[in-house]
Amino acid sequence: MKKALVVAGHEFARLLRRGWVLASAAAMALLVLALSATRAASGLAPGFSGGYGSSLSSLVLLLSSLSGALVAALSFAEDGGGGMADLLRSFGLGDRRFLLGKYAGILAAIAGAAIVGLLVSFAASGIAGIVPLRGGSGEIKALATLVATAAATSAVYAAWGALFGSASRTVLGAAGSALAFWFVTLFLYEAIGWILFPALPYRVAKPALALFLAIDPAEALRLGSDFLGNHGAALGPEFYHWQSFFLGLPGIVAAIALLSAHLAFPLALAARRNRKASR
Amino acid sequence: MSRRILASGLSKRYGEVLALDGVGFEVEEGQSLALIGPNGAGKSSLLRILGGIARADSGTLRGLESFRIAYVPDGLVFPAGSSALAWLAFVSRLKGAAKSAREAAQVAGRALEAMGLAEHARRSAADFSRGMKQRLLFAQALIGEPDILLLDEPASGLDPLWTIEWKETLRALKAGGATILFSTHRIDDAVEIADRILLFDKGKLLRDELPVDWRQAGAGGPERRFLSFVGRGAA
Numbered sequence: 001m002k003k004a005l006v007v008a009g010h011e012f013a014r015l016l017r018r019g020w021v022l023a024s025a026a027a028m029a030l031l032v033l034a035l036s037a038t039r040a041a042s043g044l045a046p047g048f049s050g051g052y053g054s055s056l057s058s059l060v061l062l063l064s065s066l067s068g069a070l071v072a073a074l075s076f077a078e079d080g081g082g083g084m085a086d087l088l089r090s091f092g093l094g095d096r097r098f099l100l101g102k103y104a105g106i107l108a109a110i111a112g113a114a115i116v117g118l119l120v121s122f123a124a125s126g127i128a129g130i131v132p133l134r135g136g137s138g139e140i141k142a143l144a145t146l147v148a149t150a151a152a153t154s155a156v157y158a159a160w161g162a163l164f165g166s167a168s169r170t171v172l173g174a175a176g177s178a179l180a181f182w183f184v185t186l187f188l189y190e191a192i193g194w195i196l197f198p199a200l201p202y203r204v205a206k207p208a209l210a211l212f213l214a215i216d217p218a219e220a221l222r223l224g225s226d227f228l229g230n231h232g233a234a235l236g237p238e239f240y241h242w243q244s245f246f247l248g249l250p251g252i253v254a255a256i257a258l259l260s261a262h263l264a265f266p267l268a269l270a271a272r273r274n275r276k277a278s279r
Numbered sequence: 280m281s282r283r284i285l286a287s288g289l290s291k292r293y294g295e296v297l298a299l300d301g302v303g304f305e306v307e308e309g310q311s312l313a314l315i316g317p318n319g320a321g322k323s324s325l326l327r328i329l330g331g332i333a334r335a336d337s338g339t340l341r342g343l344e345s346f347r348i349a350y351v352p353d354g355l356v357f358p359a360g361s362s363a364l365a366w367l368a369f370v371s372r373l374k375g376a377a378k379s380a381r382e383a384a385q386v387a388g389r390a391l392e393a394m395g396l397a398e399h400a401r402r403s404a405a406d407f408s409r410g411m412k413q414r415l416l417f418a419q420a421l422i423g424e425p426d427i428l429l430l431d432e433p434a435s436g437l438d439p440l441w442t443i444e445w446k447e448t449l450r451a452l453k454a455g456g457a458t459i460l461f462s463t464h465r466i467d468d469a470v471e472i473a474d475r476i477l478l479f480d481k482g483k484l485l486r487d488e489l490p491v492d493w494r495q496a497g498a499g500g501p502e503r504r505f506l507s508f509v510g511r512g513a514a
Contacts (some may be wrong), residue, residue, distance in 0.1 A: 087350065
């Protein structure tokens with residue numbers, strides 16, 4: 001455990017020195033600020049009401065998933081292909097501890113960057129009067145939802161990035177796999193749903209839709225964020241019922257279990273891949 | 280009573296390639312062994328198995344657990360974003376040579392000093408020249424006072440000055456009781472430094488000899504002797 005923490009601390013410090021982690025924080029801040037400014041210019045009401053909250057949530061999902069998958073894939077590929085993972089093994093650092101430590105360091109850096117970007121943009125937009133925040137409990141809850149979305153999205157996509165980075169022999173291959181996964185889960189998967197579900201009979205469509213949405217990390221995270229932000233009703237009656245379930249205790253337990261599965265599956269595959277590499 | 284490492288019947292296959300084929304040998308504590316052979320002969324695979332990085336498919340390895348092992352890989356790529364000092368401090372904490380960040384920085388500073396890299400401590404290790412990287416790898420190996428050193432092509436990329444320095448460091452370590460196994464393509468280095476020379480080809484250990492056997496190789500010298508064993512020339 002102590003060695004895993006040392007690896008996490010080193011990875012965190014190393015990534016902070018890399019320009020692109022700070023660039024992802026800056027991108028988050030600038031894009032949220034631009035979205036807020038656009039909304040203010042259109043003369044809509046202040047706060048997080050309506051489509052604004054949803055747009056922010058989508059933006060956070062988009063950026064956190066991209067940086068999570070990409071940074072983790074690059075970081076793991078650098079160590080695997082370059083021989084560093086081998087050297088660390090010679091220190092008696094087990095594959096699992098290496099994986100978890102490195103993953104924790106990456107997650108702390110990218111989730112931290114996303115959250116800092118969000119907070120900076122809100123502070124800036126509040127000061128500039130672009131989004132006149134009133135500091136009400138609704139706004140705090142909305143901000144907390146965005147922070148939770150950023151953290152959960154970074155965690156899940158970084159886990160997949162860890163798998164692609166461990167499985168790829170080259171940095172380019174890892175980055176390509178991560179980008180392809182990001183594109184498929186965020187855009188292509190949803191498009192498949194639009195084609196598939198109208199053709200299904202209603203009785204089959206409902207459980208199939210639930211499974212379809214739970215399997216894809218982007219859809220599951222998007223829905224989780226919408227449910228947390230009380231936007232489920234806007235998606236349709238079924239989603240309202242699901243939202244009611246997920247906001248209760250059994251639903252919270254189910255959501256944690258689903259999130260854990262989305263984290264554990266790619267990490268277990270990455271651990272298996274690393275074990276294989278050391279044989 | 281001195282410790283010893285006993286390897287017997289070590290085999291390792293990577294897909295279709297048989298990297299090691301029933302290799303067996305014995306090393307007494309304090310001995311230095313040079314592993315020579317053409318590329319793909321099995322030298323690196325053997326060092327990786329001894330270093331605990333890879334597992335042999337078959338065979339046994341005894342006595343290694345009582346040693347503090349240090350491994351120097353060949354051609355390691357340092358990830359960007361880590362200074363030489365930060366990386367060595369990280370290594371010293373992983374090896375248990377330092378308990379706090381401050382102590383780790385001190386250990387790392389001393390290791391850099393010993394390898395003549397103190398003035399480059401804040402530079403990214405990824406930007407080092409090949410020779411400097413090799414010295415940095417040597418610095419990490421010496422952290423934690425290992426009693427067995429596994430060095431894969433340790434002199435590769437070193438300039439003549441640092442090659443001399445490297446040889447002297449090895450001799451000093453040997454005099455201090457360290458056991459050293461190193462792979463090299465420089466047969467002269469092997470003859471000069473090692474107590475025994477192990478010649479590999481196609482995963483097999485062909486010869487386990489004393490340097491004197493190579494010094495007295497007659498016309499053509501050690502190179503000719505090497506070629507005669509690996510079957511790519513006449514003795």
